[in-house]
Amino acid sequence: MTKIKQLEDKAREIRRSILKMVGAAGSGHPGGSLSATDIVTALYFKEMNLDPHNPDWDERDRFILSKGHAAPVLYAALAEKGYFPKEELQTLRRLDSHLQGHPDMKKTPGVDMTTGSLGQGISAAVGMALAGKLDQKDYRVFTMLGDGEIEEGQVWEAAMSAGHHKLDNLIGFVDNNRLQLVGKTEEILDVHPVGEKFEAFGWHVIEIDGHDMKEILKALDEAKEVQDKPIMVVANTVKGKGVSFMEGEAGWHGNAPNEEELKKALAELH
Amino acid sequence: MSEKIATRDAYGEALLELGKKNEDIVVFDADVGSSTRVKHFAGEFPERFFQMGIAEQNMVGTAAGMATCGKIPFVSTFAVFGTARVADQVRNSIAYPNLNVKIAVTHAGITVGEDGATHQAIEDIGIMRSIPNMTVIVPGDAVEAKEVVKAAAEYDGPVFMRFTRGGVPVVFDEEEYEFKWGKVMPIREGSDLTIFATGVMVGEALDAANRLKEEGIEAEVVNVHTIKPIDVEGVIASAKKTGAVVTAEEHNIYGGLGSAIAEVLGENHPVPMKRVGVKDTFGRSGGPEELMDYFEISAEHVMSAAKEVLKRK
Known part of the structure; x- marks a missing residue:
């Protein structure tokens, strides 16, 4: 089996976990989790240097889910990677669970930063990347933002800062699914074109199809070669990717599938 | 009246001393370092001093990220900009994950003087006090301010410290003063x-x-x-x-x-x-x-x- 095929299978398994846990919780954010799945899969199962048995390992690569509402994709990847048992995914958002509605670094093993208030994760990523430079460590810092999220002004403060400090150990992704809670990003507050903006702030920008595993891996290889600039991968994605009735529908931003919808969705992901 | 020293001056001196003793101390500035007195630290330890520009929200978030890597960040700006302006960043990126970041603000209160209301924080203690995990300390003079800074660096968790722009009478004896954490x-x-x-x-x-x-x-x-x-x-x-x-x-x-x-x-x-x-x-x-x-x-x-x-x- 090729590496690409293995990663695609893993991504399908993660999508199934996302749907099952959000279904069990009765709330959560499936749309933006599914659009981010292929990239998160590539990071956790190919790119990042991690040790699930030692989540706080100093030398590990970091991943900060700046679009914290996509917590289900992160939890699914962490469980799949062995940070905690997969069964625990079904406890998402429950009072007795360590899986909060948004990522909590103090409750969930493997979560590198508490996020959920949009625009803040990228700043934390800048801090981790700066610390890496200061300590002359080789780890890299990955962060994922939503295209809706980049409407937050703090993102551009962070972007300016990362460019200024030439943080080539920082690799960002914009999950460019063009939908946010209420509707289309271009109608609510148009952030496009995204790539040109980051370029203007001193980033090396790579634009890809965020569901094409080959393109994702190629972008990650390219990122390794970049010097003196942070890297932003603008990933064109489809919100709700993998489930026909969720794809491209803003309504699935923050709604859980009912039992019937879950069955239908899982049937599409075999 | 006894000698007057601004508590921001004591902060700047104490920070420099701390920097000599503890390599994990890092300092963040938002283009006011000459006024907050972190300039002394910046001059001595340029590699551990981060000039973040007039971008306080990112400064706070960056400090949080650095704290996850074992550093002890001191974030300094004027009280208005280090509290109300960044309240959500302090809440969600520092206090909620209980990260070891010190928010040390100067130019607090009306004694800022001539700059007027936009620069006179009168709600900063209230904002910080209502955030869980946050410790709030306001030193009464320069002697106390120095001890507060040392104690904050030793404590593992978020601490808010409030310093003055103007001179404050020295009321404590440097030889005898002992700071007792959390005690009146x-x-x-x-x-x-x-x-x-x-x-x-x-x-x-x-x-x-x-x-x-x-x-x-x-x-x-x-x-x-x-x-x-x-x-x-x-x-x-x-x-x-x-x-x-x-x-x-x-x-x-x-x-x-x-x-x-x-x-x-x-x-x-x-x-x-x-x-x-x-x-x-x-x-x-x-x-x-x-x-x-x-x-x-x-x-x-x-x-x-x-x-x-x-x-x-």
């Missing part, structure tokens, strides 16, 4: 009433107490450097002893020291009480001492408040 500090014995004071008001309260003595009133003065967690036992003990309380702070009467003391006494030992502070209004331009009089928080006003509570005793 009685600094003058008295039996008629207690004046709980914080920050620049510690000196004003002592002045008021000395003048009240001339009128036959014995005021106990208690320095409350740590407003959160408030020393419940210490506050109750003094209120029980004197039976009347005045609070004094260079801050809005809502949300700060007066509120904290009222919460403790209201639930445990109600006594006649009066809060001296800015009366829910914004500041304005003027000289620091003029403003203390204008906003009715100088020693004279502490004295008036003392006489008023004694009538209700």
